[in-house]
Amino acid sequence: MITLVRQSVLPHFGIVAADARVAPLGNGHINDTLLVRWPGGELVLQRINTQVFKQPMALVGNAGMISRHLAVKAAAGQYDLKIVSPHPTLEGQLAIDLGEDGFWRAIAYLPHSHSIEVVQSAQEAELAAKAFGHFARALSDFDATRLEDVIPQFHHLPGRIAALKQAVAADSRHRLAQCRTWVDFVRAQQGLLSELAQVSPQLPLRICHNDTKINNMLFDKRDMSGMAVIDLDTCMKGHLMYDFGDMVRTFCSPEAEDSTALTRVRVRPEIFAAICRGYLAELGEVLTPLEKQSLWLGARVICLMIGVRFLTDHLNGDVYFHIQREGHNLDRAANQFTLYQSLLEQEAPLKACLA
Structure with missing residues (x-):
């Protein structure tokens, strides 16, 4: 190349x-x-x-x-x-x-820029969340409909689950047997789909980054201050609960998203609280009351949805996400579903951080 x-x-x-x-x-x-x-x-x-x-x-x-x-x-x-x-x-x-x-x-x-793959401290999480919130605040007066949908229905959980069902039915690579437990797990999340269908139509359209991973925010390595929000490829109109959710997904676990050490994959409550502080410090006056309430929904939807996408790609033969090893996308899916379970287990204290 x-x-x-x-x-x-x-x-x-x-x-x-x-x-x-x-x-x-x-x-x-x-x-x-x-x-x-x-x-x-x-x-x-x-x-x-x-x-x-x-x-x-x-x-x-x-x-x-x-x-x-x-x-x-x-x-x-x-x-x-x-x-x-x-x-x-x-x-x-x-x-x-x-x-x-x-x-x-x-x-x-950007010279002197530095990215990280795994958040090590609440300070890092709060700084990055504040940067993503600052980015969204600066774009809050930009007409979101001016942007084209580069990936239609990118954050559309029903569509992602429908694609999984198609992959299961086809089983083109004969991989279903090794991941049927996770397929059944996804099928059991109907309540989340119902909640999403009720809330989503009531939320205002904003310009969303749609990929607020920790490595899409650059730090200045000279003093580790916030430098820039990068990777604008998926910026489209949408709901800010998904940007919040992707921060939760990528900041909160002490393990990388493809780690197979599932016993260590969990939502660290101190990191979740730091995300809330940083993001709401910038957007507290911008978000409507319902948008603020939707952030908890966004955290759950994104963790489940990216797991569904990894699982679908595994069943389809790894045609979307780059892989480095056999079963890489299945490992990623298991990791994300485990993180989703950790969210549900800590619902009361985590929701209190948003109050």
């Missing part, structure tokens, strides 16, 4: 291949991400997975609009984080489509 980048991609961004150093960056599940450094600067180069993002121009267009809006807010003193802005091609385009060689875009690289 690096040879392809040097020969076919870098020239479109005005970079001489002989002068550039190219190396993999991060560990995302979907896109291929590279860090490019040359004497004139540095940028992040991404090959967008067009099997997942079937309208990649909509993706880069959404990200461009959000970056411009945040720049206006920053100029007015209303946005304190750094902005990950697009780096256009020599022709002034936000991306370049090379057909079979991929759809590529470049974005600014």
Whole structure:
């Protein structure tokens, strides 16, 4: 891939291949991400997975609009984080489509940035939640309907469960026998679907990040202060309870999302409380009363839903999420369902953090 980048991609961004150093960056599940450094600067180069993002121009267009809006807010003193802005091609385009060689875009690289995979302290959790809340607050006056849905019904639990049912019925890779217990577990969560159907239609549409993992918030490694919210690929209209839920999902466990040490996978209440403090410190005046009540629902829905997505991909043959080992997506699914169970077991004290 690096040879392809040097020969076919870098020239479109005005970079001489002989002068550039190219190396993999991060560990995302979907896109291929590279860090490019040359004497004139540095940028992040991404090959967008067009099997997942079937309208990649909509993706880069959404990200461009959000970056411009945040720049206006920053100029007015209303946005304190750094902005990950697009780096256009020599022709002034936000991306370049090379057909079979991929759809590529470049974005600014932020020096001194640092990401983490597992939250180690309540301070880290509160700082990151505050950053995601600050991001949402800055976008609260942006008309969410202006953004295109790059993945329609992305956070639609009934649709995700329907896809699981299809995967179970097909059992195309003959994997059902090894995960039938988890399939039955999902089927038993009908009460959550009913609650979601009642609450969701009453919530206002907001611009949501839709992927508020801890590694999508950058810290400044010089002092570990909050630096930037990154990865705007899934920014679409939706409900903020899902952004809250994804923070709970990715901040609260002391184990990584693919850990097989299920006895250690749990919701740490002190981390959950820190998320509530940080997020509500920024959005307390923005959220409607029902939105605030929905945050607990969002935490449960996201933990269950991502488990359903991992389980579905396992049954389908690992066609969506990158894997590093046999059964990787099944391990991820078991991990997320275990975290979901931990939420239910601690419902009373965790809900009290939102009061």
